[in-house]
Amino acid sequence: MQLKLLPLAAAARPGVLALLALLALLGSAATAHAQVAPAAAPTLPAIVPPANRPSSLGWQTCQAMKGDPAAQLTCFQQWADAQTPANMPAPSLTTAPANPQTGQPATPVLLLPSLNTEAPDGKPIGCKNTKYSELSRFWELQRGTDCDTFALRGYRPISLAVVTSDSVNMQPSSPSAGHTALTSQPYMRTENKIQLSVRTKVAKGLLKNGDNDDDDHDSVWFGYTQQSYWQLFNGAISRPFRTTDHEPEALYIYPHQIPLAGGWNYRLSGVGVVHQSNGQSLPLSRSWNRVYLMGAAEKTLGQDSGLILQGRIWDRMKESSGNDDNPGIENYVGRAEVTGSWQINKANTVGVTLRHSLRKEARGSARFDWMMAPASSPNYTGLRYHVQLFSGYGDSLVDYNRKRNVLSIGLSLVDW
Secondary structure, eight states: OEEEEEETTTTOSHHHHHHHHHHHHHHHHHHHHHHHOOSOOOOOOOOOOOTTSOGGGGHHHHHTOTTOHHHHHHHHHHHHHHHSOTTOOOOEEEEEOOBTTTTBOOEEEEEEEEOOOBOTTSSBGGGTOTTSOHHHHHHTOBGGGOOOTTOEEEOSOEEEEEEEESOOOSSOOOOSTTOOOOOOOOOOSEEEEEEEEEEEEEEEOSSOOOSSTTSBOOEEEEEEEEEEEEOTTOGGGTOOEEEEEEEEEEEEEEEEEEEOGGGOEEEEEEEEEEEEEOOOOTTSOOEEEEEEEEEEEEEEEETTEEEEEEEEEEEEOOOOTTTOSSTTTHHHHOSEEEEEEEEOSSSEEEEEEEEEOOSSSOOEEEEEEEEEOOTTSOGGGOEEEEEEEEEESOSSGGGTTSOEEEEEEEEEEOOO
């Protein structure tokens, strides 16, 4: 809650003077009315906005009462009281001291309380309103969690980590016919990993919407994720970026509120298309396109604790053999994934992601994540210590057909 200083002298502008004149006119009319009809004015009923409409439209009821200025003024007062939180301090008068240097005399000052309608990081409160579930806030599934279109939000964690692995591919090659491997490079097994990931909502309320805060809203999103492995500690070869993967995607989210057994609630279905590539030429070139279906459910365990289960299954878009730089990538990276997340409390979250090829020769990967908020960091910043353990195929595109075990420790920014 903040207080705004409004000097009375500075307030005397044409618009303010017109408002004061209008209030004086209404007051005079009310007095004249009382003198002509000394009987007590009837008590007005509490103003009730039309059903399923925002409460902010209640002023229109008062606007229609032009035939009775006193009743209209009372109506506006009742409406204004309904919009004011019970704990808001009343306006008050104080005096700003004189300034001898400028000759400014002591000036009366009106202290006006202002509503804090934004979260501490400047986003509309809907993005952070803990009245709603984590999935609802993340995907803005309800009107009360809407942060409007084209606002930049986090997607996957934005991370900076130190990585060590059991092996590193010093001579990447493509299994495409007619291509040979590059000269072996003296890469180190310890390197840095950098991940950037953002998204924005480009459309909302296409098939499902409503006026109440709890009404579900569908949405269309665009996201972009970039992951790089940087040989920061390898001065012998000028500390190069060993590989960088780019992953733009577009997806449509349709919200649900379907109760399931065991206290679970099915919250959303989605469909998306994603392109992933490393922007290199052969034999390092890797790229593929997928379409996927997804769904997610959640279960509330407590005020600051809950479970989320999300699944995705995808199909690779066909490419001709002459353009396919990574044939059979879906047999290694997988064709489906399941992610489970447990928010233990405000400070700790653990998650597991499993990918599978859905074939007799089972391949894929397993990833474990533990995120812990620093004790000195406010909750709304989203800063986390991040420990990740990966085992399997597809940690990076250039190594899609090479199994690796990777441990990374660093910092991540989530839910911003």
